[in-house]
Every structure is written in structure tokens, then in C-alpha cells.
Amino acid sequence: MHTYLATVNGKTYRIELVDERHVRIDGVLYEIDFQAVPEQPIYSLLASGTSYEAIVAQAERDTWEVLLRGVLYRVQVEDERERRLREQAGQEAGSTAHMHIRSPMPGLVVEVRVQPGDEVGKGDVLLILESMKMQNEIRAPRKGVVRRVHVSAGVSVEQNAPLVELE
Numbered sequence: 001m002h003t004y005l006a007t008v009n010g011k012t013y014r015i016e017l018v019d020e021r022h023v024r025i026d027g028v029l030y031e032i033d034f035q036a037v038p039e040q041p042i043y044s045l046l047a048s049g050t051s052y053e054a055i056v057a058q059a060e061r062d063t064w065e066v067l068l069r070g071v072l073y074r075v076q077v078e079d080e081r082e083r084r085l086r087e088q089a090g091q092e093a094g095s096t097a098h099m100h101i102r103s104p105m106p107g108l109v110v111e112v113r114v115q116p117g118d119e120v121g122k123g124d125v126l127l128i129l130e131s132m133k134m135q136n137e138i139r140a141p142r143k144g145v146v147r148r149v150h151v152s153a154g155v156s157v158e159q160n161a162p163l164v165e166l167e
Contacts (some may be wrong), residue, residue, distance in 0.1 A: 002105045002131075002159075007076040014029045017105075034133065043143070061123060061139075079104060098147060101138065103157045107131030111153055114164065118146045126164050127151070138163060163164050 004015045016024040023030050033046040045052040055067040060073065066073045081104045092111040114120060118141040129136045142167035151163055 004081045005078045005080065007078075008073050016105070017132060036133065082139075099142065099144065101126065101141070101160055101164045101166065103129060103159055103161045103163055105129070105131045105136075106139075106158050107136070107156070109151045109153055109155045109157060109163075110135060112151065114146045114149060114150060116146050116148055120144060120146060120166070129163075141167065142166070 002017045004017075006013045006015055014026055018024055018029070021031055021033070023032055029046050031046075033044075035044045036042075037044065040058050041055050043054050043056055044055070052068060057065050062077055064075045064077060066075055080087045107129045108131075110130045112127045114124075114126050121143045122124065122140055124140045125137045126140055126146075127138050129138055146164060147167045148162075148165040150161075150165070151157060157163070
């Protein structure tokens with residue numbers, strides 16, 4: 001199970017992805033069907049029998065703008081595991097220790113954007129991981145040099161599988 005914190009209009013919701021058909025929001029379980037409209041920023045969501053259609057656009061790194069039923073919402077999404085990695089990276093800011101970036105969820109590696117020897121900055125996209133029909137950017141939690149890439153495009157990974165090693 002993967003957990004996110006979503007803040008909308010100052011209120012934070014705890015969202016747990018139970019499986020491909022269920023989410024738990026602040027402890028309440030919902031049955032869902034979530035589909036992206038190909039090549040458009042439109043998403044269709046069927047949640048516990050109610051249909052929603054939304055236009056979604058990324059505004060900033062962890063912030064999205066969602067137009068739903070004529071109302072524009074600004075949603076900040078934070079992954080619990082990524083937050084812990086960022087906090088750990090902050091503690092190691094001057095460190096030259098190796099950092100192993102692991103998969104936050106099971107999924108399919110769609111694209112690898114780095115190779116050994118590449119210099120990356122904090123927040124740079126290392127690879128794209130598809131999970132639950134959504135593409136997730138796996139970003140560098142700190143600046144460094146790519147020491148090793150453990151995966152390639154088209155490979156399925158389990159949660160916590162090693163993806164990239166930084167030095």
C-alpha cells in the first residue's frame with residue numbers, strides 16, 4: 001500500500017492506494033475506476049458509483065491544478081517515502097556517501113533518463129515509473145553523480161527495488 005498526503009485549500013487528506021480498484025481517504029474506503037484520456041490532460045474517475053471528469057495540469061514540482069465541475073483546485077501532493085528521503089538528504093547535504101534510490105511502489109519502468117557518470121541536481125528526473133495507470137517521476141533527492149543504474153525501460157520492479165545509486 002502506498003500513502004500520499006494531498007493538501008487542498010489548506011486541508012490535508014491522507015490518501016492510501018490500497019489496490020488498482022480501491023483508495024482509502026482519511027480512513028474511508030472508496031471503490032474507484034480511474035482512466036486517463038489518451039494525449040489529453042483529462043481524467044475520468046468513477047468513485048463509489050459517482051462519475052467525475054477533471055482537467056489536471058502540473059503547476060509546480062509537487063503541485064497540481066485540478067479543474068473539477070467548474071471549480072479550480074490547487075492540490076499539493078506529497079509522497080510519504082519521498083518526504084523521508086528528502087529529509088534524509090537534507091541531513092546528508094554535505095555528505096559524499098552513496099545514496100540508493102529505491103522504488104516507492106511496484107510498477108513498470110517506462111523511461112530511464114540517466115546513465116552512470118551523469119551529474120544530477122536535487123529534483124532532477126532520474127526515471128519514469130508507471131504504477132496504477134499513472135506515470136510517476138522518480139527524482140533525485142539531492143545533487144550527485146549517478147554511480148549505477150539498476151533498471152532499464154520495460155522492466156517491472158517491486159516496491160523497494162533498487163533503481164539508481166548516487167554518490
